[in-house]
Amino acid sequence: MRNINLFLVIILIVEFSKTARHYLEFKRYSRNKIDSFKHKSDMRNVSIVVLILSIIFNIWVLCNWIQYMVDGVLLIIYIAINTINYWRKITVFEEGIYFNGRFTKWCNIKSIREYDRNSIRIDLKNNWRFIRVMNKVNNKSELLELSEKFIELVNHNN
Numbered sequence: 220m221r222n223i224n225l226f227l228v229i230i231l232i233v234e235f236s237k238t239a240r241h242y243l244e245f246k247r248y249s250r251n252k253i254d255s256f257k258h259k260s261d262m263r264n265v266s267i268v269v270l271i272l273s274i275i276f277n278i279w280v281l282c283n284w285i286q287y288m289v290d291g292v293l294l295i296i297y298i299a300i301n302t303i304n305y306w307r308k309i310t311v312f313e314e315g316i317y318f319n320g321r322f323t324k325w326c327n328i329k330s331i332r333e334y335d336r337n338s339i340r341i342d343l344k345n346n347w348r349f350i351r352v353m354n355k356v357n358n359k360s361e362l363l364e365l366s367e368k369f370i371e372l373v374n375h376n377n
Contacts, residue, residue, distance in 0.1 A: 227293045234300055238320060245322040248314040255310040256362050260354035262319075266302040273298050309353060311365055316341075318353060325373040331366045339363060 277291035304320030311317075315324040327344055334340035334352055339359060341351040356362055 224290045224293070227290055227297070231293050231297050234297055238300055238304070241321050245317055248322060248324060249310075249312045249317065251313045253311045253313060253365065255308040257357045258309055258353055258355055259357075260305070262354075263305045266298070266305045270295075270298045270302045309356065309362065311362070311369075313369075316366065318351065321351075323351075325369045328366075328370055331363060331370060333359070333363065 273295055277295060280291055301320075307317070307320065309316065309318045315322055316328075317323075323341070323343065329342045329344045331339060331341050337355050337359075339353045339356055339362065341353070343351070353362075
C-alpha cells in the first residue's frame with residue numbers, strides 16, 4: 220500500500236480543528252435560541268453536487284485502484300464536513316448568530332444590512348476580511364430587524 224497523501228491529511232486536520240473550535244464556541248454561547256431562518260445559497264447547492272460527484276468518482280477510482288482508497292475517503296470526509304456546514308439553517312441566539320458552521324457573537328458584529336435584493340451582508344469588527352454574505356434568505360427583513368435589535372442592545376451595554 221502506498222503512503223497516505225500528506226496534503227489531504229493536513230487539510231483534514233485543519234478542517235477538523237476549525238470545525239471543533241467553531242462547535243465549541245457555538246456550544247458555549249448558544250444558550251437561548253430565538254429563531255432560525257432558511258437560506259438557499261448557491262454554496263449549498265454547489266457543495267451537495269461536489270459531494271455527490273466526488274463519491275461517484277471515488278467509487279470508480281476505488282474499483283480500479285484500491286491503493287487510492289485512503290485518499291478518497293479523506294477527501295469525501297472533508298467535502299462532507301463542508302456540505303453539512305453549508306446546509307444548516309441561519310440560527311439567531313441571544314449571544315450571537317450561527318451561519319455556515321460559524322458562530323459569531325453580537326459584540327463582534329459591526330453592522331448588518333441588506334447587500335442586494337436577496338442577500339444580507341455582515342461586517343465584522345476588527346478586520347475587513349471577515350465580511351459574511353448570506354444569500355437567498357427567507358424572511359430577510361425579519362432577520363435584519365432581529366439582528367439589528369441585538370447589535371444595538373450589545374453596543375448600548377458597552
